[in-house]
Amino acid sequence: MGIFNRSTKGHVTPPIEVTIERGPLAFFSETIGETDPIYLNPETAQAAGHPDILAPATYAAVVGTFADQIARRKGQPDILELINGDLRVLLHGTEAYTYHGPMFAGDVVTVENEMTDFTDAKGGKLEIAHVTTCITHPTRGLLVEATRSIIHRLG
Amino acid sequence: MTVTPTTAQVGDKLPELTFGPISRTTLALYAGASGDHNPIHIDLDFAKNAGMDDVFAHGMLSMAQLGRLATNWAGQDRMRALSTRFTAITPVGATLTCTGQVVDRHEEHGRVLLTIKLAAHIDDGTQTLRGEAKICGTP
Numbered sequence: 001m002g003i004f005n006r007s008t009k010g011h012v013t014p015p016i017e018v019t020i021e022r023g024p025l026a027f028f029s030e031t032i033g034e035t036d037p038i039y040l041n042p043e044t045a046q047a048a049g050h051p052d053i054l055a056p057a058t059y060a061a062v063v064g065t066f067a068d069q070i071a072r073r074k075g076q077p078d079i080l081e082l083i084n085g086d087l088r089v090l091l092h093g094t095e096a097y098t099y100h101g102p103m104f105a106g107d108v109v110t111v112e113n114e115m116t117d118f119t120d121a122k123g124g125k126l127e128i129a130h131v132t133t134c135i136t137h138p139t140r141g142l143l144v145e146a147t148r149s150i151i152h153r154l155g
Numbered sequence: 156m157t158v159t160p161t162t163a164q165v166g167d168k169l170p171e172l173t174f175g176p177i178s179r180t181t182l183a184l185y186a187g188a189s190g191d192h193n194p195i196h197i198d199l200d201f202a203k204n205a206g207m208d209d210v211f212a213h214g215m216l217s218m219a220q221l222g223r224l225a226t227n228w229a230g231q232d233r234m235r236a237l238s239t240r241f242t243a244i245t246p247v248g249a250t251l252t253c254t255g256q257v258v259d260r261h262e263e264h265g266r267v268l269l270t271i272k273l274a275a276h277i278d279d280g281t282q283t284l285r286g287e288a289k290i291c292g293t294p
Binding site: 028031038058062092098 | 191204231
């Protein structure tokens with residue numbers, strides 16, 4: 001038997017607003033080793049025609065995590081609590097982004113998660129939760145759609 | 156001649172990217188920067204209690220390198236999609252070698268779309284991630 005709370009299949013989390021702050025965004029880019037100043041220096045980004053520094057390709061995951069933190073502060077469950085994820089046996093299976101537009105420092109975006117499915121693999125040794133996250137900007141529309149599979153190693 | 160998204164053909168390779176060695180400091184910083192505070196990556200006591208010999212790197216830290224490989228080559232504005240499967244754990248101390256190769260180029264709705272096969276390997280040759288980027292190749 002699995003650990004995930006499969007009754008959450010189809011559940012959509014309430015929209016959470018996340019402000020993409022310049023300092024944390026630049027800190028992330030530095031940490032992953034990014035050296036292109038378009039991700040680090042607002043002057044370079046603005047000279048290139050952007051409103052502020054650009055978010056790197058995997059920042060959608062960070063925005064999703066920040067939305068989780070904000071949900072917890074509001075007294076709402078985060079994704080792992082919702083699906084009953086167990087960190088001791090949890091692995092990240094897959095992560096995928098479809099890009100519709102860039103994210104910049106200063107953007108205030110809305111994050112919504114849907115628990116799309118639960119599946120089993122390797123004869124029940126693995127159970128997999130599938131989650132889709134949409135990041136939307138109030139005027140520029142959908143920016144990134146992210147899908148993720150989270151695995152429990154069972155037995 | 157340097158391969159660019161507008162000139163790339165099937166079989167062309169993107170410039171390689173290496174990252175590491177991945178220290179415990181890197182993992183601590185990545186935990187803070189990404190908001191992923193899962194202790195399995197930063198707390199040896201927790202990792203041992205969970206049956207692991209040591210902490211291991213966040214998969215997303217490696218995916219970030221595949222993202223850098225793609226965007227350093229093409230620019231963020233040409234990125235249409237990025238996906239990865241995490242195929243093995245990345246241990247502390249590992250250095251990643253990230254590679255990309257054009258595996259498809261076709262026109263879709265009047266636009267050129269490239270498919271790039273991506274992979275990350277660690278020092279002993281183990282593949283830790285495999286993935287794919289969709290990149291616009293329209294001039």
